Amino acid sequence: MSPNTNAPQPSTDLADIRARLAASGQSHLLHFYDQLPASKRAALLAQIASLDLESLPALIEGYVRRAPKFELPRDLKPARFYAHDASRIPWDREKFRHVGETLIRSGKVAAFVVAGGQGSRLGYDGPKGCFQGGAVSGKSLFQIFADNLLGAMDRYSVRVPWYIMTSPLNHDATVDFFQKHGFFGLSSRDVMFFPQGVMPSLDMTSGRVLLSSPGEVATNPDGHGGAIRALHVSGALANMKSRGVEHVSYFQVDNPCVRVLDPVFLGLHAAASDSSAEMSSKMVPKASPEEKVGVFCEGDGKTQVIEYSDLPMDLQRERMPDGSLRFIAGSIAIHALSVDFIERLATDKSFALPYHRAEKKIPHVDLETGRAVTPDANNGVKLERFVFDALPMCKASILLETDRVEEFAPIKNASGADSPASSRDLQTLRASRWLASCGVHVPTRSDGQPDCVIEISPRTATCPEELARALPSGFTIAPGAKVAL
Numbered sequence: 397m398s399p400n401t402n403a404p405q406p407s408t409d410l411a412d413i414r415a416r417l418a419a420s421g422q423s424h425l426l427h428f429y430d431q432l433p434a435s436k437r438a439a440l441l442a443q444i445a446s447l448d449l450e451s452l453p454a455l456i457e458g459y460v461r462r463a464p465k466f467e468l469p470r471d472l473k474p475a476r477f478y479a480h481d482a483s484r485i486p487w488d489r490e491k492f493r494h495v496g497e498t499l500i501r502s503g504k505v506a507a508f509v510v511a512g513g514q515g516s517r518l519g520y521d522g523p524k525g526c527f528q529g530g531a532v533s534g535k536s537l538f539q540i541f542a543d544n545l546l547g548a549m550d551r552y553s554v555r556v557p558w559y560i561m562t563s564p565l566n567h568d569a570t571v572d573f574f575q576k577h578g579f580f581g582l583s584s585r586d587v588m589f590f591p592q593g594v595m596p597s598l599d600m601t602s603g604r605v606l607l608s609s610p611g612e613v614a615t616n617p618d619g620h621g622g623a624i625r626a627l628h629v630s631g632a633l634a635n636m637k638s639r640g641v642e643h644v645s646y647f648q649v650d651n652p653c654v655r656v657l658d659p660v661f662l663g664l665h666a667a668a669s670d671s672s673a674e675m676s677s678k679m680v681p682k683a684s685p686e687e688k689v690g691v692f693c694e695g696d697g698k699t700q701v702i703e704y705s706d707l708p709m710d711l712q713r714e715r716m717p718d719g720s721l722r723f724i725a726g727s728i729a730i731h732a733l734s735v736d737f738i739e740r741l742a743t744d745k746s747f748a749l750p751y752h753r754a755e756k757k758i759p760h761v762d763l764e765t766g767r768a769v770t771p772d773a774n775n776g777v778k779l780e781r782f783v784f785d786a787l788p789m790c791k792a793s794i795l796l797e798t799d800r801v802e803e804f805a806p807i808k809n810a811s812g813a814d815s816p817a818s819s820r821d822l823q824t825l826r827a828s829r830w831l832a833s834c835g836v837h838v839p840t841r842s843d844g845q846p847d848c849v850i851e852i853s854p855r856t857a858t859c860p861e862e863l864a865r866a867l868p869s870g871f872t873i874a875p876g877a878k879v880a881l
């Protein structure tokens with residue numbers, strides 16, 4: 397599948413661009429223009445023409461010159477959720493599994509991964525989806541998700557389309573990777589790539605847009621919240637509608653344990669009495685009050701995610717009588733969204749998600765000397781939109797609790813927490829749980845952790861019940877073994 401390229405192009409006329417730059421206080425972007433060769437001049441004009449310069453003065457005032465202030469809703473309370481242990485707070489898991497399976501089987505669900513991020517914390521040279529995330533196989537994250545879809549297609553006898561949001565900075569490398577690997581066994585007709593938008597990167601002191609080289613503006617992808625518009629503008633939404641897709645299963649590129657299509661979650665999203673079937677989310681209980689994840693809350697009559705930095709620590713430390721955290725619902729960035737909801741937002745001229753400000757080290761060109769600068773301290777501001785800010789735009793939104801070990805093994809950092817090593821340990825822990833429930837003895841070390849590395853391909857199984865059916869009889873694991881199933 398290929399994206400829509402019929403969008404109207406803005407003027408690249410030099411006089412028009414000069415006027416727009418002057419009006420937005422960014423004339424310095426043409427500082428080196430006269431010294432550039434003709435091809436680079438044209439590329440710079442085309443790049444500047446594509447930027448929303450008109451919105452910059454207000455953004456610079458509101459996010460760079462002044463730090464934005466977050467106001468907590470007065471009636472803030474923790475969000476309610478469907479408990480993982482349905483015997484504790486009863487709800488009918490099997491009923492919603494059936495609804496979700498029917499939706500998947502009838503081709504009404506698509507997979508959607510946001511893969512446009514820069515992955516700067518991991519420091520991997522390439523799109524993060526190409527990173528070898530498989531604990532034993534070393535399969536790329538993209539291949540693990542493809543395996544997940546191939547498994548679902550076998551189980552439900554259906555073709556499931558997969559939409560992949562890239563950014564202009566990693567689009568070609570992502571498409572090349574899929575082509576080089578034969579789409580991992582998927583049909584290229586079922587995989588659609590489309591780039592998200594970008595924002596100019598801003599100097600933290602002056603608010604001026606930075607140049608990454610004399611002929612190029614420094615930009616950053618506009619955040620995973622950019623997905624709402626990008627899905628529409630690219631033609632991906634129209635493609636979904638033409639295929640009869642009604643809901644998308646949204647996930648991030650960095651989590652190899654995600655269940656790409658979870659029937660229970662999709663069923664709840666589509667049919668729970670307190671869901672508007674517009675946008676739903678999964679959560680895990682926070683590991684500690686200090687854990688740096690956004691928290692699902694309710695306020696002003698809406699479900700919303702509040703960033704950990706915006707939620708006062710005394711609230712994050714509050715406990716329930718049973719000792720559990722009161723604000724417990726940590727976001728793991730797994731959502732289900734209806735195609736109608738995305739379309740309603742994306743085609744509404746007044747729709748805008750708020751920006752979030754992130755301070756970063758942004759390489760750039762010094763305007764005085766023309767030299768490249770690689771800063772060792774934060775010098776710039778990136779403005780990004782977050783997809784969870786669409787939650788308050790729903791009429792009603794449900795939240796499903798899930799088990800951290802079952803579904804969350806993110807690869808964000810090069811080492812320590814949320815790294816390839818911690819993800820490998822979590823993949824092994826989950827696999828050893830599933831194997832133990834199938835009656836397989838998993839060797840352990842003296843600290844009780846598995847004395848082996850295990851990876852279960854989602855093509856083989858996405859839950860213990862599927863594993864029990866797939867496991868060869870007499871299966872054993874030797875201490876220290878590396879096992880890929």
Ligand code: UTP
Pocket residue numbers: 510511512513514515516517518524561592616617618619620622647648649650780808
């Ligand atoms: P992160 O918040 O981890 O950001 O993205 P990142 O840019 O990938 O990594 P760092 O912060 O530079 O280390 C979470 C998810 O959102 C996607 C990422 O690809 C990842 O799947 N994302 C993020 C986008 O698709 N676009 C963006 O603009 C930002």
